[in-house]
Amino acid sequence: MSAVPKKQYAANKIILVSVVILVLSIFVSFLVGRYSITPKDVFAVFYAKFSGSDCRVAEMVQSVIIKVRMPRIFASVLIGGALSSAGAVYQGLFKNPMVSPDILGASAGAGFGAAIAILLSWPFVFIQISAFVVGIFAVGLTYFICKIVSRGKDALLILVLAGMIVSTLFSSFITLLKYVADPYTKLPEITYWLMGGLSAVSMDDVLMMLIPFFCGMIPLFFLRWQLNAMAFGDEEAKSMGLNTDKLRIVYIVCATLLTAASVAICGMIGWIGLVIPHLTRMLVGPNYKYLMPASFLIGGIFLLIVDNLARTMFTMEIPLGILTSIIGAPFFVYLLMKRRKGWL
Amino acid sequence: MRFEARDICAGYAGIDIVHDVSFALGSGEVLCLLGPNGVGKTTLFKSLLGFLPLHKGHILLDEQPLCHKDYKKQAALIGYVPQVHEPPFPFQVLDVVVMGSVSRMSLFSGPSRTAYSKAEQILEILGIAYLRDRVYTEISGGERQMVLIARALMQDPKFLMMDEPTSNLDFGNQMRVLQQVRMLAEKGMGIIMTSHFPDHAFLCCTKAAVMCKDASFKVGSVQEIVTEYSLYKAYGIKVKIANVNVNVDEEKSGTVRTCVPMMNTIKITKEEVYCRESAS
Numbered sequence: 001m002s003a004v005p006k007k008q009y010a011a012n013k014i015i016l017v018s019v020v021i022l023v024l025s026i027f028v029s030f031l032v033g034r035y036s037i038t039p040k041d042v043f044a045v046f047y048a049k050f051s052g053s054d055c056r057v058a059e060m061v062q063s064v065i066i067k068v069r070m071p072r073i074f075a076s077v078l079i080g081g082a083l084s085s086a087g088a089v090y091q092g093l094f095k096n097p098m099v100s101p102d103i104l105g106a107s108a109g110a111g112f113g114a115a116i117a118i119l120l121s122w123p124f125v126f127i128q129i130s131a132f133v134v135g136i137f138a139v140g141l142t143y144f145i146c147k148i149v150s151r152g153k154d155a156l157l158i159l160v161l162a163g164m165i166v167s168t169l170f171s172s173f174i175t176l177l178k179y180v181a182d183p184y185t186k187l188p189e190i191t192y193w194l195m196g197g198l199s200a201v202s203m204d205d206v207l208m209m210l211i212p213f214f215c216g217m218i219p220l221f222f223l224r225w226q227l228n229a230m231a232f233g234d235e236e237a238k239s240m241g242l243n244t245d246k247l248r249i250v251y252i253v254c255a256t257l258l259t260a261a262s263v264a265i266c267g268m269i270g271w272i273g274l275v276i277p278h279l280t281r282m283l284v285g286p287n288y289k290y291l292m293p294a295s296f297l298i299g300g301i302f303l304l305i306v307d308n309l310a311r312t313m314f315t316m317e318i319p320l321g322i323l324t325s326i327i328g329a330p331f332f333v334y335l336l337m338k339r340r341k342g343w344l
Numbered sequence: 345m346r347f348e349a350r351d352i353c354a355g356y357a358g359i360d361i362v363h364d365v366s367f368a369l370g371s372g373e374v375l376c377l378l379g380p381n382g383v384g385k386t387t388l389f390k391s392l393l394g395f396l397p398l399h400k401g402h403i404l405l406d407e408q409p410l411c412h413k414d415y416k417k418q419a420a421l422i423g424y425v426p427q428v429h430e431p432p433f434p435f436q437v438l439d440v441v442v443m444g445s446v447s448r449m450s451l452f453s454g455p456s457r458t459a460y461s462k463a464e465q466i467l468e469i470l471g472i473a474y475l476r477d478r479v480y481t482e483i484s485g486g487e488r489q490m491v492l493i494a495r496a497l498m499q500d501p502k503f504l505m506m507d508e509p510t511s512n513l514d515f516g517n518q519m520r521v522l523q524q525v526r527m528l529a530e531k532g533m534g535i536i537m538t539s540h541f542p543d544h545a546f547l548c549c550t551k552a553a554v555m556c557k558d559a560s561f562k563v564g565s566v567q568e569i570v571t572e573y574s575l576y577k578a579y580g581i582k583v584k585i586a587n588v589n590v591n592v593d594e595e596k597s598g599t600v601r602t603c604v605p606m607m608n609t610i611k612i613t614k615e616e617v618y619c620r621e622s623a624s
Contacts, residue, residue, distance in 0.1 A: 091432075092433070095431070095432050096432060097432055097433070151357065224454075225446065225449060225454040225455070226446055228435065228439065228443055228446070229443045229446045231431060231432065231433055231435075232431050232443070233431075235390070235393070235395050235424075235426070236424065236426055237446075238393075238394070238395065238415060239393055239418075239419065239422070239423070239424030239426075239496075240419055240424075240443060240444060240446050240447060240495075240499065241415045241416045241418065241419025241420070241446065241447025241448070241499070242415060242446060242447055243415050281433065285434070285435075285436065286433035286434055286435050287435065287436070287439050289454045
């Protein structure tokens with residue numbers, strides 16, 4: 001009898017299949033769009049890029065591939081993966097499958113940060129930085145409120161409630177800013193930003209996101225097995241020898257970094273962090289050893305496909321946040337109907 | 345090894361719920377903690393495990409003070425078996441058991457193969473090997489309690505703390521859990537458990553302790569502690585302790601102590617029954 005459960009082989013297989021699907025969809029994403037590009041062009045451009053030789057493909061095709069489509073593709077994979085991983089972590093940490101990455105106020109805070117920057121006509125980079133900083137600040141505020149209110153008792157419940165308070169507060173601030181914003185110039189800009197989208201993403205944005213991305217992802221990846229024990233509750237995890245106070249802070253900081261960095265680049269994109277971990281749990285089971293990497297891969301695939309739809313479905317681009325909700329909501333209902341046992 | 349609690353006071357936010365509790369427990373001994381609801385059994389448990397800070401007193405292991413901050417070391421000495429509950433996610437039983445070794449696993453690969461085979465051995469010893477591939481949220485309460493015991497054993501602890509291991513279980517499962525407690529004690533495990541049934545102390549424990557509403561805490565051998573007087577004092581129920589001769593077969597026989605609660609009975613005369621019927 002083998003010592004490792006059979007299910008784990010299935011989980012490994014699903015992860016492998018997800019990698020293949022991700023690579024394929026990345027390749028296909030280069031081809032779809034209003035400007036038609038052939039597979040041969042893509043190979044030629046990347047071959048030239050890596051070997052340093054001259055490229056005989058038209059200048060226009062090169063810039064569409066390198067400057068327009070590549071950053072978008074990378075950004076959507078990174079953001080989809082980051083939001084799904086953060087959602088999976090928060091769900092385990094709060095022992096609740098209904099939790100999404102904006103539970104502690106990261107999204108509302110980041111939205112407010114961006115809205116302020118837009119209102120003050122700061123350059124684009126500062127919109128992102130402001131969103132990121134205020135997003136982190138909002139979660140810090142949540143944690144601070146929890147610390148002074150709970151005094152060590154019912155910490156998790158109060159953390160969630162404090163998150164609701166902070167989220168509501170920053171949402172009101174956003175509404176206030178919209179109210180005072182110039183309705184002809186600033187108001188539409190803020191509104192569009194909040195709806196979420198990747199149309200303005202450049203390669204520099206992607207590179208800038210990589211720093212918080214790796215800072216958040218690497219510790220989560222190494223500490224993912226411990227999340228299994230954390231999902232049984234603080235006291236049990238402690239009795240199994242885990243320093244839960246320290247671990248909880250590490251998980252929250254990392255998941256917040258991922259969420260804030262994502263929101264800072266592409267605005268508020270809902271549903272991914274809630275739906276994808278559910279879908280993944282159905283496929284590979286609740287063991288975080290497989291759930292974390294699988295969530296990342298499937299989240300990346302999901303957002304990449306949704307972004308492709310957003311830019312090709314109609315002549316005008318549909319904001320990403322709207323599309324993820326429109327696709328995510330019925331999809332979630334379908335998942336709930338298909339669930340077999342407990343909470344997926 | 346010897347687990348000792350010395351003059352412990354503990355509770356929430358500066359208010360003592362547990363007062364001056366002292367007891368000692370050696371390897372192979374089973375202590376049953378009795379007491380009415382809300383008297384502070386759980387509080388005492390939580391403070392012994394370090395979930396609640398002690399307001400006063402010490403916890404000693406072989407005369408060495410136990411440091412609750414060293415989670416890893418504590419996990420290797422004391423295993424905690426919580427009350428049966430339902431976790432939010434459908435983990436596999438084998439994964440739940442392996443979690444007991446979470447503090448010792450490597451950063452990169454999670455639990456090792458040896459951890460998995462050890463988990464299987466423990467399931468085998470507890471007689472629940474058939475559960476290994478089942479889903480924890482789908483098995484029965486008694487099976488879940490066994491899995492939680494297996495998870496605690498995965499830590500190789502010297503002592504086990506079991507918080508009401510028989511609550512929410514049917515009669516058969518209660519006895520199966522208590523039998524397991526006895527077997528573990530015979531292998532040298534020191535066990536502290538809470539229970540709502542004084543009979544459980546007679547069945548599997550070497551020591552007993554009673555906590556009462558007046559904050560008194562008495563500990564001693566089961567014979568000394570589980571008496572008609574102390575049960576009346578703790579629960580406010582009149583009880584008779586009875587010795588019953590049990591003959592399993594011709595060779596096996598013995599006496600079993602049990603406590604029988606004295607119910608108040610009302611005798612109703614025929615006239616009263618008639619009155620009630622005609623009234624309705």
